[in-house]
Amino acid sequence: xxxxxxxxxxxxxxxxxxxxxxxxxxxxxxxxxxxxxxxxxxxxxxxxxxxxxxxxxxxxxxxxxxxxxxxxxxxxxxxxxxxxxxxxxxxxxxxxxxxxxxxxxxxxxxxxxxxxxxxxxxxxxxxxxxxxxxxxxxxxxxxxxxxxxxxxxxxxxxxxxxxxxxxxxxxxxxxxxxxxxxxxxxxxxxxxxxxxxxxxxxxxxxxxxxxxxxxxxxxxxxxxxxxxxxxxxxxxxxxxxxxxxxxxxxxxxxxxxxxxxxxxxxxxxxxxxxxxxxxxxxxxxxxxxxxxxxxxxxxxxxxxxxxxxxxxxxxxxxxxxxxxxxxxxxxxxxxxxxxxxxxxxxxxxxxxxxxxxxxxxxxxxxxxxxxxxxxxxxxxx
Numbered sequence: 219x220x221x222x223x224x225x226x227x228x229x230x231x232x233x234x235x236x237x238x239x240x241x242x243x244x245x246x247x248x249x250x251x252x253x254x255x256x257x258x259x260x261x262x263x264x265x266x267x268x269x270x271x272x273x274x275x276x277x278x279x280x281x282x283x284x285x286x287x288x289x290x291x292x293x294x295x296x297x298x299x300x301x302x303x304x305x306x307x308x309x310x311x312x313x314x315x316x317x318x319x320x321x322x323x324x325x326x327x328x329x330x331x332x333x334x335x336x337x338x339x340x341x342x343x344x345x346x347x348x349x350x351x352x353x354x355x356x357x358x359x360x361x362x363x364x365x366x367x368x369x370x371x372x373x374x375x376x377x378x379x380x381x382x383x384x385x386x387x388x389x390x391x392x393x394x395x396x397x398x399x400x401x402x403x404x405x406x407x408x409x410x411x412x413x414x415x416x417x418x419x420x421x422x423x424x425x426x427x428x429x430x431x432x433x434x435x436x437x438x439x440x441x442x443x444x445x446x447x448x449x450x451x452x453x454x455x456x457x458x459x460x461x462x463x464x465x466x467x468x469x470x471x472x473x474x475x476x477x478x479x480x481x482x483x484x485x486x487x488x489x490x491x492x493x494x495x496x497x498x499x500x501x502x503x504x505x506x507x508x509x510x511x512x513x514x515x516x517x518x519x520x521x522x523x524x525x526x527x528x529x530x531x532x533x534x535x536x537x538x539x540x541x542x543x544x545x546x547x548x549x550x551x552x553x554x555x556x557x558x559x560x561x562x563x564x565x566x567x568x569x570x571x572x573x574x575x576x577x578x579x580x581x582x583x584x585x586x587x588x589x590x591x592x593x594x595x596x597x598x599x
Contacts, residue, residue, distance in 0.1 A: 305557035315582030345382030357392035372582030387489025388466035414464030493530035510540035515548030
């Protein structure tokens with residue numbers, strides 16, 4: 219028989235228990251798409267077996283990703299949905315500087331604007347390039363549930379100027395927004411993507427002649443800019459049936475000198491990655507970099523293999539032999555178990571301790587890539 223104290227203990231309403239169970243099942247399903255891809259089998263139409271990164275129809279990191287298992291995945295999903303730390307979402311929307319198309323078109327060459335998360339707008343050689351364009355309200359396969367934006371983008375998709383190109387690092391929802399891709403299909407001239415991602419874009423309506431796919435270390439020269447798909451340590455997939463069917467990558471952007479007195483510009487965009495020796499190899503091949511736009515956010519010790527801790531971000535920056543660090547993958551979505559401003563605080567402290575030049579622009583704030591400057595600690599305002 220139950221004890222007296224147990225009899226007096228209030229019971230949760232059935233609907234609340236059912237709701238929690240439904241959310242947990244949904245969370246396990248989504249996380250399982252990343253953690254247990256081998257349980258399912260969906261194949262893209264192209265054959266990528268010639269890629270050194272491919273094996274048995276899937277792509278892989280040089281070092282195998284540690285398996286989580288069903289129990290650990292369930293615990294992780296439970297913590298993610300029900301044990302969030304205080305401050306995971308800001309009390310008020312972070313400050314955003316609104317942008318206009320006229321302002322962007324009048325901006326000098328070698329300008330950068332953060333639009334949110336890992337979405338960056340760069341003006342290079344008179345053309346605009348955008349990285350991992352995500353404008354959706356949620357980083358989720360569903361419009362009604364999933365991580366919701368902290369802030370509106372500084373400029374609407376429809377207001378963007380014509381784009382010379384789009385750079386995509388991988389196909390996760392917080393980096394590849396289907397509605398944004400559809401809106402940019404006519405606005406952008408070219409889409410540069412890792413192997414397999416191009417098939418998604420074409421299926422979504424992007425003209426095939428605009429899409430170029432790359433394996434690691436492959437490159438294209440466009441308007442004098444060298445765009446190199448460089449390695450990353452991550453994974454891919456958007457559902458239960460396509461884990462690691464597409465490749466992931468970082469991007470190296472090289473703008474050679476233009477005339478006397480110009481030393482050129484070297485940029486690195488990490489996409490998503492755990493820390494690995496690939497950063498040092500990229501630094502040897504293409505460094506030193508002027509600005510490294512490195513993932514600093516959505517980290518946790520339980521998934522450190524695919525997302526760097528701030529200390530690892532700083533080490534990757536040093537491996538790349540870069541001059542300025544610009545942290546990305548933060549300030550827009552709640553994707554981890556840390557406070558929303560923790561990435562900024564930790565990387566700022568590390569940069570100050572190690573004498574690293576750090577730029578943390580507000581969303582919509584211009585950065586002069588040729589001569590970056592320190593920015594304010596806006597997340598404390």
